[in-house]
Amino acid sequence: MFERISRASISQEKIVLLIAVLLFCVFSVSLKGFVSSGNLLTLLRSVSTLGILGIGMAFLVLGRGIDLAIVAIYSASAGWTLHLANGGVSIWLAMVLGYLLALTAGVLSGVLVAYVEIPALFATLGMAAFVFGFVRYALVPLYVVYMPASGASIAWIGGGFVFGVPVPILFFALIAVLGFLFLRFTKPGRFIYAIGDNFAAARISGAPVRPIIILQYAISATIAYLAGIITATAVSAMDTDVANSSMIYDIILVVVLGGIGLSGGRGGIRNVIVGTLLIGILLNGMTIMDIEYTLQNVIRSLILLIAIVIDSIINPRDEQIAQQGDI
Amino acid sequence: MKKRIFTALAAALTLSGMVGHAVAAGIDDPRRDDYYKTFTGKTVAFVPVAMGIDLTEGWASVLKQQADALGMKFEVRDPHFSADAGAQVITSLISEKPDVLIVHNPDVNSYAKLLKRAEEAGIHVIQVNMRSNYNSDVYVGADWIAIGEAETQAVVDKCGAGTSGKVAILEGVPTSGSDSGMRKGAEHILNKHPEIKLVSDQGADWDAAKAHTIVSTVIQQNPDLCGVVGFWDVMDLGAAAAIKDSGKQIVLVTSGGGEQMACDNVEKGVFQEEIEYNVMQQGRDLADMVAMVLEDGQPAGKQKVVIYSPQTRLTKDTLHQGACWSAKSLPK
Numbered sequence: 001m002f003e004r005i006s007r008a009s010i011s012q013e014k015i016v017l018l019i020a021v022l023l024f025c026v027f028s029v030s031l032k033g034f035v036s037s038g039n040l041l042t043l044l045r046s047v048s049t050l051g052i053l054g055i056g057m058a059f060l061v062l063g064r065g066i067d068l069a070i071v072a073i074y075s076a077s078a079g080w081t082l083h084l085a086n087g088g089v090s091i092w093l094a095m096v097l098g099y100l101l102a103l104t105a106g107v108l109s110g111v112l113v114a115y116v117e118i119p120a121l122f123a124t125l126g127m128a129a130f131v132f133g134f135v136r137y138a139l140v141p142l143y144v145v146y147m148p149a150s151g152a153s154i155a156w157i158g159g160g161f162v163f164g165v166p167v168p169i170l171f172f173a174l175i176a177v178l179g180f181l182f183l184r185f186t187k188p189g190r191f192i193y194a195i196g197d198n199f200a201a202a203r204i205s206g207a208p209v210r211p212i213i214i215l216q217y218a219i220s221a222t223i224a225y226l227a228g229i230i231t232a233t234a235v236s237a238m239d240t241d242v243a244n245s246s247m248i249y250d251i252i253l254v255v256v257l258g259g260i261g262l263s264g265g266r267g268g269i270r271n272v273i274v275g276t277l278l279i280g281i282l283l284n285g286m287t288i289m290d291i292e293y294t295l296q297n298v299i300r301s302l303i304l305l306i307a308i309v310i311d312s313i314i315n316p317r318d319e320q321i322a323q324q325g326d327i
Numbered sequence: 328m329k330k331r332i333f334t335a336l337a338a339a340l341t342l343s344g345m346v347g348h349a350v351a352a353g354i355d356d357p358r359r360d361d362y363y364k365t366f367t368g369k370t371v372a373f374v375p376v377a378m379g380i381d382l383t384e385g386w387a388s389v390l391k392q393q394a395d396a397l398g399m400k401f402e403v404r405d406p407h408f409s410a411d412a413g414a415q416v417i418t419s420l421i422s423e424k425p426d427v428l429i430v431h432n433p434d435v436n437s438y439a440k441l442l443k444r445a446e447e448a449g450i451h452v453i454q455v456n457m458r459s460n461y462n463s464d465v466y467v468g469a470d471w472i473a474i475g476e477a478e479t480q481a482v483v484d485k486c487g488a489g490t491s492g493k494v495a496i497l498e499g500v501p502t503s504g505s506d507s508g509m510r511k512g513a514e515h516i517l518n519k520h521p522e523i524k525l526v527s528d529q530g531a532d533w534d535a536a537k538a539h540t541i542v543s544t545v546i547q548q549n550p551d552l553c554g555v556v557g558f559w560d561v562m563d564l565g566a567a568a569a570i571k572d573s574g575k576q577i578v579l580v581t582s583g584g585g586e587q588m589a590c591d592n593v594e595k596g597v598f599q600e601e602i603e604y605n606v607m608q609q610g611r612d613l614a615d616m617v618a619m620v621l622e623d624g625q626p627a628g629k630q631k632v633v634i635y636s637p638q639t640r641l642t643k644d645t646l647h648q649g650a651c652w653s654a655k656s657l658p659k
Contacts, residue, residue, distance in 0.1 A: 032548075039547040046540035136379065142654060143379040144561050146588050159568060166572070235535035235565040241377075242534070244408060287544040293501050293530035 064264025078228025106221025158234030196264030389610025475512020535565030
């Protein structure tokens with residue numbers, strides 16, 4: 001009984017939120033200019049792409065899946081869009097083609113997981129390597145693709161402002177609201193939770209589990225493409241090699257850190273936002289303090305470990321409800 | 328009459344002379360056969376950090392043309408940004424024994440011992456642009472310290488009296504061979520200019536998106552920032568975007584391989600200046616050094632040649648047709 005109460009009252013989400021608030025207070029007092037509206041917007045903007053990709057990943061993790069191909073899809077589809085536009089294809093057609101590439105990759109992952117029944121971990125790991133390899137081999141000859149002059153008409157996506165607020169933040173907010181509404185109020189959204197909670201039960205109760213899995217991957221690929229276009233337009237270039245960077249771990253981190261269990265069925269969009277904010281506050285504060293590169297990595301990993309340790313002390317792993325295959 | 332005979336004689340002599348000369352015009356070059364014989368059947372192996380970057384594609388293109396023209400075999404082994412894979416490639420190359428091994432080091436340590444072993448096995452090792460701690464036969468590439476000095480000087484010139492004097496340095500990976508050199512060069516200049524205040528010195532992992540985040544935060548913190556010294560043009564596009572977003576006039580000086588993107592952005596005023604090490608010229612230097620080590624005939628590891636690439640200042644004033652090269656127009 002006591003344990004149940006403590007579980008409800010001090011979840012990992014709250015711990016992470018608490019750490020984020022604490023850091024925020026410390027930085028506000030100790031760092032000049034940290035709380036200025038300009039800096040806070042910079043802070044939010046710097047993590048909005050990460051947050052958007054985190055939401056895409058959350059759609060999978062909530063259903064007890066994972067999408068390791070999300071970064072490959074993000075960089076490859078946006079990179080191909082720029083490459084096509086460089087070759088003279090109109091920017092809008094290039095965007096449609098780039099999106100179709102992303103969607104195809106997502107649906108393929110979904111089919112591999114849902115119908116061929118390959119575990120999501122392996123199917124999407126393979127898909128990540130395939131998408132990157134195929135795009136680099138057949139579609140985009142160089143790693144870094146630059147934005148052509150014809151891209152000026154979409155430059156607002158990553159570089160614009162609405163009433164002083166950078167557009168990427170608005171996209172993050174929009175995706176968060178849409179994601180929340182979808183997961184909370186639509187049938188497929190509820191099915192995702194059902195599948196994440198107990199796949200067999202969801203299936204026996206008549207949930208269309210296989211189409212739903214494909215839908216999840218299609219959604220994450222769509223979100224990945226949007227994030228890719230935001231990055232590409234923000235810095236006028238796309239580096240397709242981020243597919244091989246540690247970015248995928250950062251994304252899993254904001255999802256898991258915020259309190260969405262990898263065993264599925266628990267959490268929501270709010271958790272991703274909390275995880276993203278903590279990372280954003282940390283990065284911004286360390287940049288202002290001008291902390292050395294290597295030390296930044298140490299501090300970042302330490303804070304994350306502390307959050308996980310506190311969680312495992314307050315919410316010890318329960319052998320009875322732990323599921324086989326938990327990561 | 329006498330004069331006429333004389334003229335005719337002279338004309339006849341000239342003609343015969345010309346004929347004689349025409350016969351002797353085809354002089355053989357005694358060194359020519361040896362020259363080609365030196366190269367025929369030789370193998371040149373190239374281990375870049377990764378293919379698909381403008382730099383490595385540019386060098387490989389020049390080296391391949393040379394190999395094709397001289398009947399050599401040119402092999403590229405791409406370890407794709409992995410120092411481990413690169414070490415394996417070099418290890419297997421040591422047993423395959425190419426005649427020349429061209430290496431683009433990811434950092435100063437990873438390959439140092441392997442390069443020594445390669446030279447002990449009789450393979451000439453040429454290092455390009457990123458050196459290792461082991462000095463092999465030849466180093467061809469940028470003089471990073473000089474580039475760091477030139478970049479910082481260009482920013483200091485614009486951020487003197489009448490400005491805040493606040494300057495930020497944007498590195499890629501501070502432990503890499505290029506960045507540690509440029510940082511040293513920057514220090515040389517900053518030490519001479521105590522009026523310049525270094526407000527930030529951060530690494531952005533060669534990533535434009537990270538560069539964007541760092542530079543926007545630095546500008547928020549120092550709204551009167553005067554200049555940014557960026558260490559690589561591809562990454563510095565992100566810094567440029569952050570400066571543009573801020574709506575402020577901030578000097579951005581960068582360095583890179585002089586691909587068309589650099590000239591375009593200098594022309595647009597995105598970069599105030601780029602210190603360029605021309606990749607096509609570096610490719611030519613590499614090809615010359617391949618010829619040199621093979622012709623010279625000395626065993627591997629005997630020479631210690633350094634060829635620093637000439638550096639050019641690209642500004643709106645110095646831009647001219649052909650100042651940059653285009654990765655798109657490289658021969659396949």
